Amino acid sequence: MNLFADIRTAVISALETMQAAGTLPNDLDFANVAVEPPRDAAHGDMATNAAMVLAKPTKMKPRDIADALVLQLTANPRIESADVAGPGFLNMRLSSALWQDVVGAALEQGEAFGRSDMGQGKKVNVEYVSANPTGPLHVGHTRGAVFGDALASLLDYAGYNVTREYYINDGGAQVDVLARSVYLRYLEAHGQEVAFEDGTYPGDYLVPVGVELKEKVGDAYVGKPESDWLLDVREFSTEKMMDLVRADLASLGIKMDVFYSEKSLYGTGRIEAAINALKDKGLIYEGVLEPPKGKKPEDWEPREQTLFKSTEHGDDVDRPVMKSDGAWTYFAPDIAYHYDKVMRGFDELIDVFGADHGGYVKRMKAAVSALSDGKVPLDIKLTQLVKLYKNGEPFKMSKRAGTFVTLRDVVDQVGPGATRFHMLTRKNDASLDFDFDKVLEQSKDNPVFYVQYANARVNSVLRKAKAAGIDLSATPDLTQISHAAEITLAKKIAEWPRLVSIAARTNEPHRIAFYLYDLASEFHALWNRGNDLPELRFIQDGEDATSVSKIALARATQVVICAGLGILGVEPVEEMR
RNA sequence: GCACCCAUAGCUCAGCUGGAUAGAGCGCUGCCCUCCGAAGGCAGAGGUCGAUGGUUCGAAUCCAUCUGGGUGCACCA
Numbered sequence: 093m094n095l096f097a098d099i100r101t102a103v104i105s106a107l108e109t110m111q112a113a114g115t116l117p118n119d120l121d122f123a124n125v126a127v128e129p130p131r132d133a134a135h136g137d138m139a140t141n142a143a144m145v146l147a148k149p150t151k152m153k154p155r156d157i158a159d160a161l162v163l164q165l166t167a168n169p170r171i172e173s174a175d176v177a178g179p180g181f182l183n184m185r186l187s188s189a190l191w192q193d194v195v196g197a198a199l200e201q202g203e204a205f206g207r208s209d210m211g212q213g214k215k216v217n218v219e220y221v222s223a224n225p226t227g228p229l230h231v232g233h234t235r236g237a238v239f240g241d242a243l244a245s246l247l248d249y250a251g252y253n254v255t256r257e258y259y260i261n262d263g264g265a266q267v268d269v270l271a272r273s274v275y276l277r278y279l280e281a282h283g284q285e286v287a288f289e290d291g292t293y294p295g296d297y298l299v300p301v302g303v304e305l306k307e308k309v310g311d312a313y314v315g316k317p318e319s320d321w322l323l324d325v326r327e328f329s330t331e332k333m334m335d336l337v338r339a340d341l342a343s344l345g346i347k348m349d350v351f352y353s354e355k356s357l358y359g360t361g362r363i364e365a366a367i368n369a370l371k372d373k374g375l376i377y378e379g380v381l382e383p384p385k386g387k388k389p390e391d392w393e394p395r396e397q398t399l400f401k402s403t404e405h406g407d408d409v410d411r412p413v414m415k416s417d418g419a420w421t422y423f424a425p426d427i428a429y430h431y432d433k434v435m436r437g438f439d440e441l442i443d444v445f446g447a448d449h450g451g452y453v454k455r456m457k458a459a460v461s462a463l464s465d466g467k468v469p470l471d472i473k474l475t476q477l478v479k480l481y482k483n484g485e486p487f488k489m490s491k492r493a494g495t496f497v498t499l500r501d502v503v504d505q506v507g508p509g510a511t512r513f514h515m516l517t518r519k520n521d522a523s524l525d526f527d528f529d530k531v532l533e534q535s536k537d538n539p540v541f542y543v544q545y546a547n548a549r550v551n552s553v554l555r556k557a558k559a560a561g562i563d564l565s566a567t568p569d570l571t572q573i574s575h576a577a578e579i580t581l582a583k584k585i586a587e588w589p590r591l592v593s594i595a596a597r598t599n600e601p602h603r604i605a606f607y608l609y610d611l612a613s614e615f616h617a618l619w620n621r622g623n624d625l626p627e628l629r630f631i632q633d634g635e636d637a638t639s640v641s642k643i644a645l646a647r648a649t650q651v652v653i654c655a656g657l658g659i660l661g662v663e664p665v666e667e668m669r
Numbered sequence: 670g671c672a673c674c675c676a677u678a679g680c681u682c683a684g685c686u687g688g689a690u691a692g693a694g695c696g697c698u699g700c701c702c703u704c705c706g707a708a709g710g711c712a713g714a715g716g717u718c719g720a721u722g723g724u725u726c727g728a729a730u731c732c733a734u735c736u737g738g739g740u741g742c743a744c745c746a
Contacts, residue, residue, distance in 0.1 A: 123686090124686080126685095126686085126688090128685070128688090129685090130688095130689075131684095131688085131689065131690090131691085131692090132689075132690075135689075139688085139689085141687095141688065144688075144726070144727080147726070148725095148726085154726070177689070178688085178689050178727095179688085179689080179726060179727070180726080181688075181689065183689095224746075261746065263746090264745080264746045265745075265746065266745085266746055267746095354746095381743065382743095383743070393743090393744095395743090395744060397744060408671070408672060408742095409671095409742095409743095412743085412744065414744085415744035416744055417744070419744080421744065421745090421746090422745070422746045423746095425746095426746095447673090447674075447739085447740055447741085448740065448741065449740095449741080450672085450673050450674070450740060450741055450742095451672070451673075451740085451741040451742050452741085453672095453673070454672075454673085474673085474674075474740090476674075476675085476739085476740085477739080477740085517682085517683095518682075518683095519682095519683085521673095521674055521675075522674085522675065522682085523674095523675085523739080525681075533708095534708050535708065535709095536694075536695095536708080536709075537694060537695060539694085541708075542694095542708095542709095545706090545708065545709080548706080548708095549705085549706065549709090552705065552706060553705055555705095556705050557705085560705095590685085591685080593685095594685045594686095595685090597685095597686080598685085598686090600685095602683090603683090603685075606682095606683060606684095606693090609683095609693080609694090610683095610693085613693085616709060616710070617709095617710065617711085619705080619706095619709075619710080620701085620707085620709060620710035620711080621710080621711090622704075622705070623701070623702070623704060623707090623709095623710075624701080624704090624710095624711095626704070629704080629705055630705060631705050646705095667706095668706080668708065
């Protein structure tokens with residue numbers, strides 16, 4: 093139930109009535125007509141810009157349209173009053189029964205209140221994390237993981253058919269490095285002294301993998317040339333690393349639907365098929381790229397390679413898909429992978445990358461645009477850096493020394509819920525400060541706490557009510573939710589379905605987090621007004637029927653908080669401790 | 670050199686396909702517990718929305734140029 097959408101429909105039908113009456117011309121596009129909450133509540137409950145956006149195409153004065161529209165709208169019983177303000181704004185006041193109905197709808201529909209069919213069941217693929225399978229996930233991955241997962245949930249809630257996917261980069265040179273590193277740990281497990289040179293991964297997390305390899309193959313690979321063991325060790329190590337990654341993701345409550353292996357693209361003709369698809373469109377050619385400007389020219393040698401004419405689809409330069417020695421570049425399997433997504437019939441694709449992959453966006457979009465003939469949109473969301481703080485002091489991580497902060501470090505210290513919520517309190521394209529102390533702080537400075545606290549207060553009310561012998565299964569009389577302070581909260585609840593649509597349309601789950609904070613704020617405000625005005629308390633001593641009605645508002649708030657937290661992947665807490 | 674992202678209150682940040690007097694938290698000032706959890710709430714002070722042009726009924730939002738910060742840029746994945 094989206095009250096804003098309902099009223100918009102009413103406005104549109106009023107406009108159509110005006111067309112039928114000849115007040116307005118017939119060929120009008122109402123797409124830009126919006127119904128939204130006014131910035132200032134004093135202006136009313138909802139405002140529409142209809143008169144202003146239609147002024148130009150009709151060559152009429154906005155006020156004239158507005159005046160005529162007012163007549164139509166006031167005929168609608170749900171609209172208590174409508175008046176024109178400013179340049180042609182139309183402010184509407186809705187009967188309080190509508191807001192009471194919202195509370196009823198939230199209670200009745202529960203988690204589904206706010207769900208919509210906006211996605212129309214369209215198949216959307218959200219690819220996120222996709223970290224190289226060479227070690228545990230670190231903080232940077234954590235943000236991408238949380239963001240991608242919340243976005244996937246959000247789209248699901250908005251009526252899309254969502255697939256969560258992880259692309260395993262197990263086809264490139266970095267997995268050879270992994271294999272060699274594991275081999276060293278394997279030798280170590282056999283009691284040998286080993287040295288980790290540049291170009292190997294020195295992290296401790298490979299020690300158990302070396303031991304496991306020893307358990308599996310004994311001393312079969314000791315003293316053997318690389319050609320004897322590389323393939324096998326690579327396979328073995330990648331699997332172990334993916335076990336690690338899966339466990340890391342699970343600690344945040346993330347479960348992928350599909351793990352897609354880059355390796356599976358090689359030697360199966362899939363890369364060739366994708367490149368051929370581009371070739372058929374005349375987008376593949378042999379050529380030599382210009383030297384990149386601003387780089388040392390002495391390092392540059394012109395070479396002829398196989399290029400993808402990505403400039404035809406919005407890129408700045410054409411991109412190589414095959415090296416001069418005939419091997420594929422990394423871009424080639426990525427093209428094939430996205431081709432596969434298109435072939436699997438997804439209507440929309442979303443990739444979540446770290447900000448360091450920003451230079452990759454245009455070519456990937458170009459590839460998808462070319463492969464799908466522009467039919468499948470690809471949205472690429474970049475998550476910016478996470479800066480870590482402890483006691484207000486930034487601390488650095490050094491990959492070289494192997495002292496990077498892992499996803500596990502974060503989750504173990506602050507828990508999955510706080511980690512997830514906090515990572516979503518910033519829009520994805522702004523960098524994020526993550527302060528271990530602040531995230532755990534129990535004050536309104538900490539949005540996670542503040543929202544959870546509101547939920548806990550609702551539970552507290554429910555407990556008290558139960559203790560007082562109030563039968564909460566009784567049908568609430570919603571007309572008792574009538575005080576202005578109560579209606580204010582109900583209005584906030586009414587915004588939820590609309591907020592979901594906006595967040596889903598823009599692929600911005602952080603809006604959910606900010607909304608929840610606002611909602612909690614309204615709830616806390618009402619709660620405290622009960623200090624001065626006893627009639628605003630949820631529990632009215634000796635008047636069970638009234639209590640049931642007031643508590644309905646608290647429960648509706650809780651329904652929305654829990655639905656929102658559900659999208660963010662945060663477990664609501666029953667009680668603060 | 671080029672591309673992308675960012676710039677809003679002293680600080681950290683929201684701002685809904687362009688809308689009315691630009692919002693919140695922290696910090697600062699002052700208030701509110703015989704009362705469902707004060708881990709809260711209320712009120713006040715605080716802004717040339719980086720700059721300059723443009724588009725229009727209307728711009729923090731769109732376009733152009735510029736300034737400052739971040740990221741990335743050739744057979745590395």
